[in-house]
Amino acid sequence: MTISTVTEAVTRVAIAGLVAASRRVGTESGEVRFLALEDESGVLECDLPAAAAAWYGRLMTTPGPYLLRGTPRWESRAVTLVVDELQPFHQRH
Secondary structure, three states, X not given: OOHHHHOOOOOOEEEXXXXXXXXXXXXXXXXXXXXXXXXXXXXXXXXXXXXXXXXXXXXXXXXXXXXXXXXEEEEOOEEEEEEEEEEEHXXXX
8 A cells, every 4th residue: 555545545554654754742641753654655644652652663763664554544634644553664574
């Protein structure tokens, strides 16, 4: 699946790309991460909730590429991928 086709998805998806931007935000439940994931078809905003950021954030040592799995969330005509799995692309299975 490419970033441009995530907008058509309604269930869990897997997508690969490079991290174009990353931001960490501290919350009461822990640190969350917001990513802009890019592939040849576009850019996708991704959220790593606190639990996912704590577990997978340590794997993010380079811009990637990474394989992300999660569920699309729609807000005001924009889609964000809520990530529940992340791995460096070369370690995918």
